[in-house]
Amino acid sequence: MDTYGLIGFPLKHSFSAGFFTEKFRKEGIEAEYLNFEIEDILEIRRVILFNQHLKGLNVTIPYKEKVIPFLNNxxxxxxxxxxxxxIKVLRKPGDMYFYELTGYNTDYIGFRDSLLPLLKPGIDHKALILGTGGASKAVSQVLTDIDIEWSYVSRSSKNKAIKGRVMSYNDLSQEVMSTYNIIVNASPVGTFPDINSCPDIPYNYLTTGHILYDLVYNPEETLFLKKGKEIGASIKNGQEMLELQALAAWEIWNS
Known part of the structure; x- marks a missing residue:
């Protein structure tokens, strides 16, 4: 039986396991999807060696960047x-110790294809990206490719490790909030069970012209989205993005 799985830490809220298990059941696919909760990226070697039928992995927080040195391609x-x-896993028949790992990014596809229907023609869109982790990089690349000006928002605007413009949360004045009409939460803040938390932005400066997009999908409506909804802003969670990126991953694993 083919095996697929997810590496990350912690894995209290795995969308992928439920999605693929249901897909396998509905389509009669002889496969399994397992969660591999690893506390150190070095454990990826153990995961691959001890799961000889593993064909593909999804990667989530905090390993989307840390996994790159372990890839062959x-x-x-x-x-x-x-x-x-x-990650697509290729093996050499008869040699349990030989494997080749190729990395891809389908977050890009998922975010792009779920964001585009929200954009209104004739409006000069600009975006703030809350958080600077691996998911935020796919978000910023999509925005760049569709010609939307963007800025990261970090706890420190002096974070030299981040490429591109960076603001701190203290920089989010009324003028800034009125200029940037798309707010993307690319951080895990507000994820279950921490449902009473939300990014520290000045929600009182939001308007009905704002779009709030939360990559978090559990809960379905985070406090971040609720605050935007109360003001009349357009809101969207990360469910569709996850489904689109998962389908793209399936195509990669089986190509």
Whole structure:
């Protein structure tokens, strides 16, 4: 039986396991999907060696960037983004110790294809990206490619490790909030069970012209989205993005 799985830590809220298990059941696919909760990226070697039927992995927090040195190959889009969320595993028949790992980024596809329907023609869109982890890199690349000006928002605007413009949360004045009409939460803040938390932005400056997009999908409506909804902003969670990126991952694993 073919095996697929997810590496990350912690894995209290895995969308992928439920999605693929249901897909396998509905389509009569003889396969299993397992969660591999690893406390150190070095454990990826153990996961691959001890699961000889493993054909593919999803990668989540905090390993989307840390996994790159363990890959044999990386796709052009993943290299450009600097983060990987899908790994294809190729093995040499008869040699349990030989494997080849190729990294891809399907977060890009999921975010792009779920964001585009929200954009209104004729409006000058600008975006703030809350958080600077692996998922934020796919978000910023999509925005760049569709010609939307963007800025990261970090706890420190002096974070030299981040490429591109960076603001701190203290920089989010009324003028800034009125200029940037798309707010993307690319951080895990607000994820179950921490449902009473939300990114520290000035919600009182939001308007009905804002779009709030939360990569978090559990809960379905985070406090971040609730606050935007109360003001009349357009809101979207990360469910569709996850489904789109998962389907793209399936195509990669089976190509």
């Amino acid at each position: 990386i796709s052009d889009e993943a290299e450009k983004i600097g983060a990987v969320n899908v």
